[in-house]
Amino acid sequence: MAKSIAQEFKKGLWDEIPPFNLVLGLCPVLAVTKTIAGGIGMGLATTFVLVCSNLLVSLLRKVIPPKVRIACFIIIIATFVTIVKFALEAYAYDLYNELGMFIPLIVVNCVVLGRSEAFAYKNKFAPSIADGLGIGLGFTLSLGAIGAVREILGTGNLTFNILGQFKYEATEIFGSSFEPFTFLIEAPGAFVCVGLLLCLMNIVGKK
Amino acid sequence: MKELIKMVVVLTIISSLSGGVLAYVNDLTIDQRDYQNLINNQAPTLKTILEGASNDPLESKFEVKYGPKKMKCYVGVFDGKPNTVVYETYKSGYADKVYVMVGINLETDKIVGIGVTKHTETKGYGADAKEKPDLKNQFPGLDIMQEFKVKKEGGTIDAISGATITSAAVCKAVTEAGIRYKELKPELETQVKQFSN
Numbered sequence: 052m053a054k055s056i057a058q059e060f061k062k063g064l065w066d067e068i069p070p071f072n073l074v075l076g077l078c079p080v081l082a083v084t085k086t087i088a089g090g091i092g093m094g095l096a097t098t099f100v101l102v103c104s105n106l107l108v109s110l111l112r113k114v115i116p117p118k119v120r121i122a123c124f125i126i127i128i129a130t131f132v133t134i135v136k137f138a139l140e141a142y143a144y145d146l147y148n149e150l151g152m153f154i155p156l157i158v159v160n161c162v163v164l165g166r167s168e169a170f171a172y173k174n175k176f177a178p179s180i181a182d183g184l185g186i187g188l189g190f191t192l193s194l195g196a197i198g199a200v201r202e203i204l205g206t207g208n209l210t211f212n213i214l215g216q217f218k219y220e221a222t223e224i225f226g227s228s229f230e231p232f233t234f235l236i237e238a239p240g241a242f243v244c245v246g247l248l249l250c251l252m253n254i255v256g257k258k
Numbered sequence: 259m260k261e262l263i264k265m266v267v268v269l270t271i272i273s274s275l276s277g278g279v280l281a282y283v284n285d286l287t288i289d290q291r292d293y294q295n296l297i298n299n300q301a302p303t304l305k306t307i308l309e310g311a312s313n314d315p316l317e318s319k320f321e322v323k324y325g326p327k328k329m330k331c332y333v334g335v336f337d338g339k340p341n342t343v344v345y346e347t348y349k350s351g352y353a354d355k356v357y358v359m360v361g362i363n364l365e366t367d368k369i370v371g372i373g374v375t376k377h378t379e380t381k382g383y384g385a386d387a388k389e390k391p392d393l394k395n396q397f398p399g400l401d402i403m404q405e406f407k408v409k410k411e412g413g414t415i416d417a418i419s420g421a422t423i424t425s426a427a428v429c430k431a432v433t434e435a436g437i438r439y440k441e442l443k444p445e446l447e448t449q450v451k452q453f454s455n
């Protein structure tokens with residue numbers, strides 16, 4: 052168990068990258084990755100919740116009785132999710148509209164609850180933050196990657212604009228004669244996309 | 259027994275701390291959230307209801323007291339007369355509250371137009387109350403002093419198919435606007451005079 056903080060951070064980026072190698076938290080992954088902006092926005096919201104809840108759970112791990120730990124975790128997670136919801140509604144309304152129902156649903160995202168239960172409840176706060184940050188960034192990158200693939204192939208465009216700060220816009224990447232592969236924008240397309248990316252990761256990982 | 263007490267105490271403390279923090283964050287962001295709601299939901303609806311008004315409805319507003327709360331009213335000036343007020347009411351829909359803006363002509367007591375603003379109804383079903391004109395276009399011209407009901411509940415309004423509950427919520431919200439109108443009409447009439455020139 053004596054891993055360094057850097058190792059705890061790094062494992063979330065490849066070895067235990069959430070939607071792929073852990074295959075956890077698939078519900079929001081399928082729903083919000085129609086565009087890269089939705090994917091990254093959802094990922095960052097989840098990262099914030101993960102880091103804060105991991106920190107609090109690990110600080111309170113000696114106080115929380117084992118029998119009511121899940122209830123305590125849920126209260127802590129739900130609090131941070133509501134804070135994220137308020138913040139997005141106040142300062143990033145477009146993203147709030149796009150993610151909609153899936154912001155409150157972060158509460159029951161098993162990646163978040165899973166890290167509290169499997170890691171933060173058993174570890175000190177520094178590794179717990181590193182763990183939350185690593186898993187969260189891994190989740191963000193994965194969602195961004197799935198969103199990018201689906202948006203590029205599904206619409207032929209790629210646009211994102213996060214809080215008006217990071218803007219990128221490319222239209223008709225494959226030229227005007229490209230017929231968008233609209234299947235990828237639908238929910239089944241998300242399954243296929245996740246499956247193919249996971250397959251790709253396994254091939255690369257085995258070498 | 260000791261363990262039981264500890265569980266109760268810890269859960270209670272965590273819950274109440276959580277409640278306190280959320281109340282604080284709510285207070286902190288409420289102005290900005292109201293502003294976003296105004297820009298993104300209320301302003302477009304207001305403009306559709308008061309189409310053709312010679313003033314800027316967003317700028318022509320006043321507050322009246324209704325019960326313990328203050329209610330924001332927007333005024334539309336037509337042909338030089340400030341004869342239309344718009345305000346927002348809400349009723350519970352399928353998912354959560356459905357907010358409806360209702361525009362009423364003070365001279366004829368008739369509905370000028372309605373529009374759904376904030377809601378969390380299902381896309382493709384309840385959300386059509388806002389996105390599509392079918393439901394809201396049934397209201398203009400009707401007398402506000404009546405109870406609106408969807409046909410299924412014995413009324414006259416055609417519900418959106420697959421979204422009876424949302425449609426009924428819109429009807430109830432418009433009815434609520436009528437109830438408020440009955441009580442507040444004298445005050446509204448005095449207040450709008452400040453916008454005539």
